[in-house]
Amino acid sequence: INSPNNPTGVVYPSEILAWLGRLVAEKSQEFRRPIYVISDEPYAKIVYDVQVPSVLKYIDNVIVVTSHSKDLALAGERIGYIAASPRIDNVGLLLEALVFCNRTLGFVNAPALMQRLVAGLQREGVDIEEYRQNRDLLYQSLTQLGFEMVRPQGAFYLFPKSPLADDVEFARIALKYNILVVPGAGFGRPGYFRLAYCVDKSVIENSLPAWEALAGELGLIRQC
């Protein structure tokens, strides 16, 4: 699972996590083998109006995976951490296996100096106010133009419905206006498209006339 979610920006509420925790426990019993949930949380600190509930509280067999690419804006550094729930049976063996993979099997391993540095930055994070302003501006502007989407609570993406059933075709038309979107098909969700708003606010402001022209071409703009 991935919450806050890329591409929707949705934060999974505690009731859903509690339900998932119960389901996984039940199915682990039924199949007589542990089923693990991997929670991919690089956006956990990039949230606007809500708190991200801790999966560790609701799911026993959970492994939290994170990256500092987003919360410390260190994209490309390949640095983060994995935390396994102490409630996992034989968790020590799991941790040893993870260390073995990282050290011995040749995965990318962050330099020791960086590892020591980020350990001291665990309570730090990027200034999310800029992201919030971008979210508000883009969400409000696109909604006014007739695009439909959920209002993201976290991360820095919007995932609106494509005005055309063919989202790849929509991405092609948007390109004519210098608007780059990722077709939802790439996320297993055709009929939608993803926008990233981790850009300067001026980029969004300057793009608004192009969005208006695009909405006009597709007949989205509501007639008064």
Ligand SMILES: Cc1ncc(COP(=O)(O)O)c(C=O)c1O
């Ligand atoms: C949900 C999610 N998980 C993981 C990553 C990977 O981050 P990185 O490989 O930069 O550490 C990303 C990056 O876009 C992401 O959106």
